[in-house]
Amino acid sequence: MINQPSGEKMFKWAADLFPICRSITGPGVRQTLAYLKKELPDLVVHSVATGTPAFDWEIPDEWTIRDAYIEDESGKRIVDFIKSNLHVVGYSTPIDLWLDLAELDAHLHSVPDKPSAIPYVTSYYTRTWGFCISHEQRQALKPGRYRAVIDSDLKPGILNYAELVIHGDTAEEILLSTYVCHPTMANNELSGPVVTTALAQWLLSLPRRRYTYRIVFVPETIGAIVYLSRNAEHMKKCTVAGFVLTCVGDDRTYSYLPSRKGGTLADRAAEHVLKHIAGKYDRYSYLERGSDERQYCSPGIDLPVCSVMRSKYGTYPEYHTSLDDLSVITPGGLSGAFGTYARIIELIEMNRTYKEVFPCEPRLGKRGLYNMTSLDKSDLLVNILAYADGSADLIALAELIGEDAIKVDAVAQTLLAAKLLQIVD
Numbered sequence: 001m002i003n004q005p006s007g008e009k010m011f012k013w014a015a016d017l018f019p020i021c022r023s024i025t026g027p028g029v030r031q032t033l034a035y036l037k038k039e040l041p042d043l044v045v046h047s048v049a050t051g052t053p054a055f056d057w058e059i060p061d062e063w064t065i066r067d068a069y070i071e072d073e074s075g076k077r078i079v080d081f082i083k084s085n086l087h088v089v090g091y092s093t094p095i096d097l098w099l100d101l102a103e104l105d106a107h108l109h110s111v112p113d114k115p116s117a118i119p120y121v122t123s124y125y126t127r128t129w130g131f132c133i134s135h136e137q138r139q140a141l142k143p144g145r146y147r148a149v150i151d152s153d154l155k156p157g158i159l160n161y162a163e164l165v166i167h168g169d170t171a172e173e174i175l176l177s178t179y180v181c182h183p184t185m186a187n188n189e190l191s192g193p194v195v196t197t198a199l200a201q202w203l204l205s206l207p208r209r210r211y212t213y214r215i216v217f218v219p220e221t222i223g224a225i226v227y228l229s230r231n232a233e234h235m236k237k238c239t240v241a242g243f244v245l246t247c248v249g250d251d252r253t254y255s256y257l258p259s260r261k262g263g264t265l266a267d268r269a270a271e272h273v274l275k276h277i278a279g280k281y282d283r284y285s286y287l288e289r290g291s292d293e294r295q296y297c298s299p300g301i302d303l304p305v306c307s308v309m310r311s312k313y314g315t316y317p318e319y320h321t322s323l324d325d326l327s328v329i330t331p332g333g334l335s336g337a338f339g340t341y342a343r344i345i346e347l348i349e350m351n352r353t354y355k356e357v358f359p360c361e362p363r364l365g366k367r368g369l370y371n372m373t374s375l376d377k378s379d380l381l382v383n384i385l386a387y388a389d390g391s392a393d394l395i396a397l398a399e400l401i402g403e404d405a406i407k408v409d410a411v412a413q414t415l416l417a418a419k420l421l422q423i424v425d
Contacts, residue, residue: 004339005198007331013039013197014190014249014334015326021085022189024124024181024219025062025159032180032193033162033217039197040204043164043217050156054229057222060124062157063091068150070104070131078141079131085183086322089130090122094152104146110135117321120185124222127154134322161218161227164200168209174348175235175242175305176200176341177292181219185324188313191249193217195337202342210349211240224295232301241266241348242305244292247313248337249329254281255312257289260297264304265348268395273344274308276404282312290314308344310337343406347395350409353425354397354416355390367418380411388412390424 017035022028030045037043052059068081068088081087089109107130109121115135123130129150162180178196182189200215214235218224228235243266247255254274258267274281286297290313296305310333318324356362362385369381383401394412398405415421 004335004342005201007333007335007338010194010198010334010338011326011329011331013194014186014329017190017193018184018186018326019085021065021183022181023063023090023122023183024222025060025157026064028183029160029180029219033160036162036193036197036217040164040200043162045160045162047158047160048226049158052226054222054226057225059159059226060222061154062159063152063154064157065092065150065152068092068131068152071147071149073145078137078146079133084118084322086118086120087132088150089128089132090120090183091124091154092129092150092152093127093154095129095148095150097148098145099148100145101141101143104148105138105141107131107148108133108138110138111321114317114321114323117318117323120182120320159219159223159226161216161223163217163227164213164215166200166203166209166213166215168212170210171212171238172240173212173214173235173238174345175214175216175239175296175303176245177216177218177224177242177296177305178245179220179223179292180217181223184322185320186326186329187247187249187311187316187324188319191310191329191334191337192246195248195334195341196245198338199341199345203345212238214239218292220292221295224292228295228301235303236301239303239305241269242296242303243270243341243344244296244305244307245341246291246307247309247311247316248341249333250310250316251330251333251336252311252316254278254340255284255309255315256281257284257293257307257309257312258286259293259304259306260286260302262286264306265351265395266304266306269344269347269351270306270308272395272399272405273340273347277340277343282315284312288312308337308340347405350406351394352423353390353393354384354388354412354421355424356385356388357420357422361385362420367420369414369418380408381415384408384411384415385420388421393425
């Protein structure tokens with residue numbers, strides 16, 4: 001039985017974290033990780049200095065922003081970072097300039113087909129500056145002079161990430177990775193960390209775990225690259241399944257993005273559970289990737305990592321704008337995502353390969369396994385025996401007979417107790 005936290009609890013975590021201005025480095029990441037550490041006291045926060053190499057990359061300068069605004073000639077603030085931290089292009093250099101409207105407009109970003117939305121824009125590796133505003137506001141700007149101010153620092157510092165390793169009976173590992181680098185966006189940013197935190201608390205509460213769990217909170221892309229640069233050799237030896245948790249907060253749909261080659265234990269467990277829990281779900285190709293599966297599945301790393309989401313990034317209308325606020329995620333959406341991932345983990349934990357002990361059908365009646373079961377359960381029991389030849393693990397066997405693997409395992413345990421099945425792996 002899965003001890004599931006309330007969706008309201010996860011939603012509160014998201015609401016608490018929502019105002020923080022996060023980027024790939026800086027105080028917002030540290031503040032976010034400090035909050036999560038209160039829920040996960042054994043979470044270890046790491047710091048990596050600017051300039052540190054990581055494969056083909058290196059840690060960039062750290063960005064800190066304190067304030068930013070655009071004033072008109074009367075001194076009225078028409079764009080204010082304090083009201084929305086999405087108003088500033090991420091990693092903008094510090095400025096204090098007077099510009100005419102044409103000069104200012106060259107540094108403005110808006111989305112014409114979402115006229116009320118403030119877009120999310122960054123420029124991590126090219127030094128520039130800019131402001132993001134709604135298209136309605138941009139069109140309403142009048143000719144004149146404007147003062148643009150960005151009070152920021154961009155200088156050598158550190159990049160932070162955090163990890164929690166929960167040990168199991170074996171050294172084989174399941175990876176859960178999420179990111180902590182976007183400012184105020186609820187589904188694209190905060191749903192991943194809060195559901196991951198809830199899963200970590202659930203895993204810690206279990207009396208035993210078959211696998212060891214490596215739980216990682218990183219800035220997207222550069223954080224995963226840095227993490228792999230330090231841990232890839234160990235992870236390639238030990239990781240049996242992995243998942244990137246992102247966009248898991250709304251309640252519109254379920255989505256699945258496979259690993260690069262597909263067919264891994266993670267892929268098989270994810271699709272099996274989605275089929276039996278959600279029924280319908282949106283299945284994407286790895287060619288439609290866009291998060292840290294790009295790093296974990298890359299050639300030379302090739303970890304068995306896929307992703308189960310609610311509405312996939314880039315597909316829902318609020319994505320990467322100010323519209324992705326707390327109204328997009330729901331307690332039910334977060335709770336549903338938690339339950340789905342917990343079920344996937346539960347299935348991987350119990351996944352074994354079974355083999356029938358006797359040739360031919362065993363005599364069930366003398367063991368009380370025929371007349372004492374319902375017809376449906378009896379059919380399931382004999383179908384399990386029919387396909388338990390040591391060549392198919394639990395997930396594959398369940399697929400062969402068209403049943404939920406969790407239900408199949410419950411019956412398999414009865415057959416194990418009756419000494420009609422044996423575990424061969």
